[in-house]
Amino acid sequence: MIRMLRVGDRVVFDEVEHLVAAVTGSWVRLVAPDGVPSAVLLAHLVDSPGFAIVGHDDTTDARPGGLVAQGLEDLSQEAADRAREWERHVIEVETGLPPGSPPDATPRPEYDPAVHDLGERDAAKARELTATGKRTSVRTIQRMRQRYRAEGLRGLVDSRSSRTASIDGRADVRVVEAIREALAEETSRSTGTRDRLRRRVEEIVAGRHGDGVVSMPSRATFYRLVGRLSQGQHTFGPATTRRSLANRPEGAFTATWAARPGEQVQIDTTTLDVMAAFDDGHARRVELTAAIDVATRTICAAVLRPTGTKAVDASLLLARMLVPEPMRPGWVESLRMSASRLPHRQLADIDERMEQAAAKPVVVPETIVCDRGRVYLSETFLRACESLGISVQPAHPRTPTDKGIIERTFGSLNTLFCQHVAGYTGRDVAHRGQAVEAEAVWSMEQLQDLLDEWIIVGWQQRPHEGLRSPDTNRVLSPNEMYAVLVSAAGYLPVMLTGEDYIELLPSTWRTINDYGIRIDRRTYDTAALNPYRRQHSGVTAQNGAWEARYDPYDLSQIWVRNHHHGGWIRAEWTHLPMVSAPFADFTWRHARQLAAENAQDGEATEAATARVLGDLLRRAGQGPGSTTPDHLSDADRRVATRNQAVNSNRRPLAEPIAAQPVPADDDEDFDAHEITDGDDGATVIPFGVFDARAEARRWP
Template identity: 55%
Template sequence: MTEHERPKGVLRVGDRVRFEDRVHTVVGLSGTTVRLLDEHNSASMVMFAHLMASEGFELLDSTAPTPGLPPFGLLDTVPEVALRKARFYEKHLIEVETGLPPEAPKGAVPRPEYDPQWRTVNERVVAKAAELTAAGNEVSDRTLFRLRSKWRDEGLWGLVDRRATRLSMAPGIGRVDERLVEAVLEVLTAQEDSSSGTRTRVIRLAEKLVAERHGEGTVPLPSRATYFRLLKSLSEGRHSFGAATTRRSLAGRPEAPFTPTLAARPGEVVQIDTTPLDVLAVLDDGVTGRVELTIAVDVASRTICAAILRPAGTKAVDAALLLARMLVPEPMRPGWSDALRMSASLIPHARLMSVDARLEHAAARPVIVPDTIIVDRGKVFVSDTFVAACRSLGMSFQPARPATPTDKGIVERTFESINTLFCQHVAGYVGSDTTRRGRDVQAVWTIAELADLFHEWVIARWQTRPHDALRSPFLPGKALSPNEVYAMLVSRTGYLPVCLDGDDYIELLPVEWRKINDYGITLDYRTYDCRELGSYRRQPSGVDTKGNLWEVHYDPYDLSHVWVRDTRAGGWITVPWTRLGTVSAPFADFTWRHARAVLAAKGADDSDEDAIAVVIDDLLTRAGSGPDRRIAARTKAATAVPALPQARREPQPETDEEPDGEGEIAQVIPFGVFDAFTDGSR
């Protein structure tokens, strides 16, 4: 065996090695076991694989090199001319090492000047240098010695001219002064929150910054073409001259490696967020505008646990109510089935599935009880109301990091899916920005109707549609729907969460403390009364800490009833609004407050309950007529006051109860008996 054919790295008896921060001598080899003796004559036995894999292992006093494998992948980046030159030298170095060129036939004998039996390595290298120089490839013996050393350590890669493979860490910079490069980078970084501009603006700002720091004319400035090449290089991946939204999104990405949000069971992680919906709706004042959508998405199953649509300006009470809707199934909410049947009359029958079908789908919808809720740092979600609701329900509240949308990427991506799968198919779709908007887009649906359409789409389409991110390890080639994944995860966890009931739903609603007077209960100038309050009128509730007032819960999305806690018999008393028959369509707290504002703008009494009811009925009638038959435009609709009926108001005894102030704005929820074919035409 020649010297080139021997193993380049061997471990023999007598070699010294570094093992566990001490120097050992190899005193014995037995199969894969190595016997070591350290400097204190302490012997040990170790497996050869364990010795080689130990941290800090080093083979000492070895004359033979221990090369690593050549970088085969980098050879593909070498230009053909440089690679051909490297192979040329490799062929001659093989002859220097072995005495025979690689293409020598079997049985060939070395030439005398390269025979390892008669010539030393130095003599063979000198002879090869002379041969190549005589053939026109001038090379010194010193160069060949250097190439031979690199070749033995790195293989063919060691013979490649590295100038041909030199990588520029910043292509386009060239010989531009480093101080100018630093200034350009600083200006580009500052563009993240600015409006998009041109390259000339960056050049001007960079030159100004350099002059302020180093003096006018101190730093040499390149030509305009070099400037543009420099900007192209430094702005790569920053989106500095494109859409500002993309630039801010890229700047908001975390520096750490991306790690997907994972959950192994339903409710382990739930993400909540709000976004404007890309659909125009007819608001309660008869004009059109976009609404806000707030949803809660379960990470494990991608289930949309709950959703709320309301006019722009989501409040903390809306976010808290979202938790109630998430934890209480729709069929278990007080009066839900009746409200559903009434809302079905708002939309043509062909647009919606039957009420019975909707009841069936709603009953089968997964109920998610969250363990951890992730929200952004908007005022709605970090408010005391929402945090207190999470704490009372035993949920972990986790705000996302500032300007880091990737912390709740699941709900952000769900909004995009809602836009493509739902919004663009709804009349009144306006696109994500004005450049995507069609000509003369008209709103068709009211908020209540749009909410009905969206909730039906969720239970009938989203929950049953295969989701590409939902896979089973047993069926990796099949995408599963949120309902299928929920069933699979329930089977794996072995339990179903016990959801809250209708009484719990009332507990989660906003609360006010009021007296029960002879005429009933007043809440924001609305009067609620029923026979069940008879024995409690003018009586203390027994709650001394609240001045013996009665605990009243209300749903800002359904003002038809309130619930009074019966502190004596227990349970709840459902109390309807006394003017419920005056209004012909569903309305919410938002509509009530707008009607009061209309009266106040005309100098009328905004505490007149009958007058407010008439204004609400007029507003809802105009909203239900659609944008093509609106009575007036935005300004007129906000100030129009219908003729008030000449009805005598019921006298209300004096009370020390303070009038309600302005409260949270809420979304329309259907209630009451309403026929779209008769009342809607008024």
């Protein structure tokens, strides 16, 4: 067992038992049985033949800590010097020699332990200090010796210099309690002034103790007291910061950490500090939904949308995360994955799409951390995560620190990307330019392309202070960190296919009737549904209904799960030839409202709604600079612009999944793709389902 050498220990030195009187630096003061003191180097003492600690003198109050140094860094230089000076005097009284004396030094006559006992030496020291102008009594010397033995050097510090000031000083405790209560109330209120707080404190004090019973401190004293009591609470600062601090859990924070790609992915939505120019001629801010991998800081996906991000947007973001980022026309060759530090060859052996991919890795999430908004706790998003085997971990309510990495990434996007883009608004009204709307020249589609390219160049290949090499501690980029962790964790990304994409779409359950399937007053049909009309699906829990998947941003088609033979059956909207472009659910609702206003009985037919929808999309496609006399109202223009925006930044789409073989039928020659609108003869081709493998084969 290891023991600490302490004052009061009895040790064997030179075959004689000594008492340890003091330990100062590397010197040990020993007192022999006959009272003769000596100073010995610590190293010489413990290495001497026969050295042993044989006991402890219980009558001596040994100071705690043994050989552990007792620092005085928290004191002023004057207070520390006085304590060290007292130590010299006390040690000289105890041993006869002051600390730092050479081994052959002899005590001064009045402090020689062989001639004078301890009481006489106390009196000699008191006379010496008094003669120097420091009036000192024998009792003071004795008290300092006792404190030195009990507490060491810290015991010699003047208590007045080490006293900690009370946070509330000499203020009335009733006033202090009222101030604390008023400060707690400010957490959820809008930020006010100290005068408002003072009035609230006066109300609390009067209501609790009566008018005039408790006197309030002066205004200056009150302000000083409030300043001390509200330290670190941001009572008079930003309200958002104050609420965030109030929601912090007690105890120390644990840094968010992950050991492999995809172990934890954080996802969130924010409004970017940049405006996009829409086709209606107005500039508006856009929303960004993004996901970031904690282990590598890779921005897995980032999608821009008009304000009002929906649950399906988050689900489709998952789909975009799980396929490689394709090279775009005009991108330089240095942006290819083959030219980066990513393990391109190993990934290309896993998936052929990596051959033509951009330098951004595919990260398959294991756990997604999100807030408790309706978008991320919706059935659509949770079901999409469940189908991909992803665990969803909601953050604590109103606690953005639970997903601090994505929150900080949004700040980096605003400073590293948005402020360099035309139409930058600044973080608030005080930082906004004079004519930001006039500066916005990029459409949302162009802004999405700029963001995608910046992520490859300005983020994935930029050193990140949060990423450090495990061997050299060098700052790494997200791509470099991905390469390091892939080699260490053996990470294998399994990427999305076409049918996986359909599984991410919202679902509804419908009966297959003679006319097809009705969803929100739209009729979908195809000859492939003939064997299943008026048939039970086999799903008893849904009363025999059939599962149908739909894309809210492209309602021109749906996919019906074949519960009998497996796979999916694609069915198109029966009135699709009457419109000129794919349309979203909000576009359909607006067209139905317009058609109902024009209907005599207030109930528009499907065909009438289709005509209104086709006319709306046709006029919107002519652009704001068209000379046609047709024009859109503000409401029509907003809906049409949003419809075009959400469909403009979709990935290239592949051929739809093959449906079940079509049996012989009178309508088997019917092909919706060949039917044209009688007004303009435009061929209507709906979006197909995204099939990443088919897309990879189409890349140049």
